[in-house]
Amino acid sequence: xxxxxxxxxxxxxxxxxxxxxxxxxxxxxxxxxxxxxxxxxxxxxxxxxxxxxxxxxxxxxxxxxxxxxxxxxxxxxxxxxxxxxxxxxxxxxxxxxxxxxxxxxxxxxxxxxxxxxxxxxxxxxxxxxxxxxxxxxxxxxxxxxxxxxx
Numbered sequence: 001x002x003x004x005x006x007x008x009x010x011x012x013x014x015x016x017x018x019x020x021x022x023x024x025x026x027x028x029x030x031x032x033x034x035x036x037x038x039x040x041x042x043x044x045x046x047x048x049x050x051x052x053x054x055x056x057x058x059x060x061x062x063x064x065x066x067x068x069x070x071x072x073x074x075x076x077x078x079x080x081x082x083x084x085x086x087x088x089x090x091x092x093x094x095x096x097x098x099x100x101x102x103x104x105x106x107x108x109x110x111x112x113x114x115x116x117x118x119x120x121x122x123x124x125x126x127x128x129x130x131x132x133x134x135x136x137x138x139x140x141x142x143x144x145x146x147x148x149x150x
Contacts, residue, residue: 029146037050
């Protein structure tokens with residue numbers, strides 16, 4: 001399974017960073033081309049579900065893109081949340097980690113991906129990986145700013 005891990009230092013305390021992370025309704029403000037919402041309840045805790053859609057915006061606030069339903073498998077506020085991606089395209093696990101670091105926080109985002117399309121997906125990964133990493137890095141820079149002001 002290919003893995004993507006990126007991290008960033010955020011000049012804000014861990015509790016504030018965690019609060020920004022789990023503000024699902026506003027995640028689209030920092031996650032590139034994505035909207036997120038809880039499928040039921042507040043989307044917090046083991047067994048909770050959220051749904052992301054990544055793609056191009058359409059009129060009416062909808063998106064033409066890839067649906068990414070997720071199930072939380074680990075929930076340790078304000079330090080860690082693990083999800084299992086349940087979609088047809090995005091599959092695997094994701095981990096968000098919040099670590100106190102000096103006067104701020106080190107935020108680590110890891111995705112262990114189960115590539116779609118079998119051999120074709122594995123062959124395409126070296127071509128897709130740079131864009132994936134770039135998107136995660138850009139989203140993390142936007143998240144750092146979002147979390148500082150949250």
